[in-house]
Amino acid sequence: MKTFTNEQVAVTGLPAIEEVKYHPLELPHRTISIVSTTLLFLFLASGFFIAAYFEPRMLSWPVAPLFSGLWVLIFVFSLLVSFKSYEYEGYAVREHDIIHKQGWIFRSEIIVPFNRVQHCEVNQGPLDRLMGLSTLSIFTAGGSDSDISIPGLKPETAAALKEFITRKAGMDEEE
């Protein structure tokens, strides 16, 4: 530890996140998020109808119009969000870290250095499988706050990324 040096770093000369070029997700991912939003809202609607079967008053005025109005409003808004979010989601891999950006209304960019990665996983949900896509999950230590999950990747891209990150994370540990 004594040989560790720590020169002053010029803040302006650092590798900059603002210069990063993001890879977009595969286009079918947009379909997936729209379909899953639709499924969620159909599920909510069916819940309402099941409740109405046991409690017919739920179908009377003003409960029914209020609920359906709200349902339509939030549904349309969620569809818009899933549609637009696609344009704002992406990832970038640098020599020593991976960056994931997402969100249309609330935007976030999160960056995880490879030497802090615990392990990675490639997952495929049912919808992913249907569209031939994969999700890459990158796990850090101690809880889930700083984990990254990048959806909408081609399976071979996801596998290659996983391979690359695992190697990078392992290399750092050996040094």
Added chain:
Amino acid sequence: MKKNNYDFTQPTRQSYVAILMILYRTFTVIFRQALPVVVVVLLGRNEKVGSRVLFIFIGIAILSMMYSIANFFRMRFYILNNELILESGVFNRKKTIIPFEKIQTINFEQNIVHRFFSVTRLKIDTAGSVKNEFEFHAIDEEKASALRDLLIAGKKESIKYAELKESEDTAEATPALIEYTPVMTLDQWSLLKVGITENHLKSGGLIIIFFLWIFQSMEEIGLDVDDYSGDVDKLEMSIAAGLILMFLFLLASFIISLVRTVVNYYDLRMMRSAHGFKIESGLLTRKAVSALDHKIQQIGWSDNLLRKLVGYKNLYLKQASSELVRSRQTAKIPGCSKDHIISVVQSLYGNNRLFDMDMKMVDFRYFLRRVIILSVVGIMLALLLYFLNFMAYIWIVPVVLVYLAITRYIAWKKLKYGFDDELLRVEGGIYGDKAEILPIYKIQAVELHSTIYQRQHRLTDLIVYTAAGRVKIPYIPLDTGRQLLNLFIYKTETDKRKWM
């Protein structure tokens, strides 16, 4: 010195007191499972079914106790080639091997029974992926500390070895015996002060939860609570009765938090070894937590208005419990003075300049935005009250709004962040003060997060993650946020020190 008196190479069992512990534990588990059933059975009229159910439970209890005892006799441990080996299993033999360097923390715990027999519970937390914790229910005190010293010494040797590879510094190859120097102790008077200045509202919340729990369990058992509560409505609740109730509630909260503090932090001792801290405390159950320096990801301290008057703070040492068990562990040390904190900071980071770091404020819109949102909510609430004909209560809305606006203003005024080559410091608070300190190289992720409003003003939240939690710096200029992200990530990526 005593450590050589024990031969750990021979397979040994735990102390026989462990049988007591195991039986007690099995009993409580079964009791807790069976309690609702037993209550229902006893309350119910059908004695035949009732006795049958009881017999089944007693049968299960006896069987599982027999199993636990058999387990005790089959469990043995020994040390071989810098590995702790545990043999266990009743029907099939299982052998678990823990290499010393995989051991993360070694904790002691003593309840009254333990102390009576001079034994201790020993928990060993590892970085293994299958099972992360090994627990000895009871080991003789001296034997346990000898074992711990041995394990830590062995562990240190492997850490040293890693350091040697790093620095090629050949001095100091032999590990020294673990020696502890006291950092702080809490005497009875200070303990009382800590208890009195506790946040009593929290205990008040506990009381409410407790009554809700009783209420709910009574409902589950099938007692009709409404029958009884009907009478309460008829009672005319005068203001005096209300005040007395309020007073009793506050008194109970006060006593509960005082008792909790005394039970948890009686005879608190914080000690420093060469590579970490050890914290011991407790009246009925004595707990010892060790926090190794390199495991501590961030530290923090906080106080409240009352604590500020007596000059006490809670100190938190936050660590990730192990690499794969994805959990966190925080050691809390109440009753620390500023000097204690300075000495802890000194021994952890050797940094004198921490307290005269150049601290920056966040954007004023952090306050403005929260007030705007609060006002919108307040106006909606006022409208709701108006339409529901609760006009008499409408004055509450502006009063609460003004209170919230003032506290948000204080929160903005006190929120500050600063950093140097080594450390990041964020502080804030409303009535009390709180602070978070973390070494920049322990950061494991950095996030920039922004809302539409923030983007309109080129602002962003910067969130820094370590294995022990997150620290948020809200509403800073986007360019600053990016610069900080670039700097922190650069430092994390180029630093080769052991971080966890």
